[in-house]
Amino acid sequence: MQTLMFKKSSEEKKLLKSKLPLGTHYSFRIPWEARQVYFTHARKSRIWDVDGNEHLDLFGKFGANILGHNLPQYNEALIDALGQVSAANLGVIDRTAVELICDCVPCAEMVRFSLSGTEAVLNALRLARAYTGRNKFVRFEGHYHGNADNLMGGRAGPKANPAPEEFEGDFYGTGGKATDIAQHQSFLIPWNDIERLQHLVETKGHEIAAILMEPININGGGRHPAPGYLKAVRALCDRHGIVLIFDEVITGFRLGLGGAQDMLGVTPDLTTLGKAMSGGAVPVSAVAGRRKIMSLIESRKVSHGGTFNGYQLGLAAVIATLSYLRSNPQSLYGNMIDHMRLCQDHLRSEGQAYGIPLSITGEPACSVFSYAPTQADEAPDPKAQFFRANAVKLIGEAMAEKGVLLSNLNRLYGNVSLESEDVDLFRERTTQAFEKVAAFAARFKA
Ligand SMILES: Cc1ncc(COP(=O)(O)O)c(C=O)c1O
Missing domain, CATH: 3.90.1150.10 (Aspartate Aminotransferase, domain 1)
Structure with a gap:
């Protein structure tokens, strides 16, 4: 041995x-x-x-590592990119990166880049709040969306007002979280329970900007949505004017070019992407989705900042990764x-x-x-x-x-x-x- x-x-x-x-x-x-x-x-x-x-x-x-280590085409693309420009706010490769994502991901009509999955989720929530004029979002037990105080941890609260409850031994529990921020901003309920979600939306829908979920809950144990669940959530969002966000930071470009939304046949309003999208060597994340929501950035109703957004080496990595995956x-x-x-x-x-x-x-x-x-x-x-x-x-x-x-x-x-x-x-x-x-x-x- x-x-x-x-x-x-x-x-x-x-x-x-x-x-x-x-x-x-x-x-x-x-x-x-x-x-x-x-x-x-x-x-x-x-x-x-x-x-x-x-x-x-x-x-x-x-x-993040979808390609395997040291793929020659990927390495060469990154080295070439470094030989072109170290740091510029816009480049001629940007359009290719954006078009590749829009070609692959069903909900993607427009895209904005950031670095981490956490950032992409926070940007998606900001867009949803601005679009709906509401403050809260719905999270689900066992779903992970990043290292931010309003996104982490907790378990479902009481049915009437399911603010997230902290508990001893919570896996993502941490000291130093801003007091009550998750309780102030979100509801947390069990996933795959459409009646529970219906009840929440029917009683509190006027407060809810977004429903945020992993469409396949990898972080909570690789759980699939129950048959019909995603379609029912989609219909609920349409009926109550709520933005549906699929967090595809894990599943995007990993389950296939179109991610879980393509595989499962339900299209969200916004999606968050990261990890595999840039092949693993450098970080790139994105929020992508419907023009009617993304264009709030264009009309300057929603601000989106970030020194390294759309950095050239990262976009070159996105292009190299997606081009390789699309080649066969x-x-x-x-x-x-x-x-x-x-x-x-x-x-x-x-x-x-x-x-x-x-x-x-x-x-x-x-x-x-x-x-x-x-x-x-x-x-x-x-x-x-x-x-x-x-x-x-x-x-x-x-x-x-x-x-x-x-x-x-x-x-x-x-x-x-x-x-x-x-x-x-x-x-x-x-x-x-x-x-x-x-x-x-x-x-x-x-
Ligand atoms: C589904 C999901 N969303 C968001 C994130 C946060 O991404 P990052 O760690 O790049 O901030 C993760 C990280 O594991 C994730 O699994």
């Missing part, structure tokens, strides 16, 4: 941690939180760390989906073999595994109880130890460069990881 050594990474962490809190750039749980690994170079789906270990990268920078979408996305399905099958069957049943949800391009309770688990069986609480963490950490990088412990992000050798490596290392996890199960033998 292969054992990876992380000596130099441990030293690196010690040195970095004294000046970079946690020695990393995020506070969210990631598979190598316990053992942070520092990378030096990468190619396609493989990435090497400072100790020389080779990892399979299904972390993909939280889903069926083959590229099909390849990613096929390889990820094989990985999922192996994961599921290893879980089965070791008595740790897993369910895998979401889409092959971005899936989430979790412990799937069975009938037998309802009995007070200590082993089942242990795995119910710990399976995801143990598996995610064991996979990272064996050199398979996942995102958020249990999320798998594929990329279009995946090859059959990557699936072979995934199988081999996942089996090793499960052998390690199974050692925990042995504790519970009678």
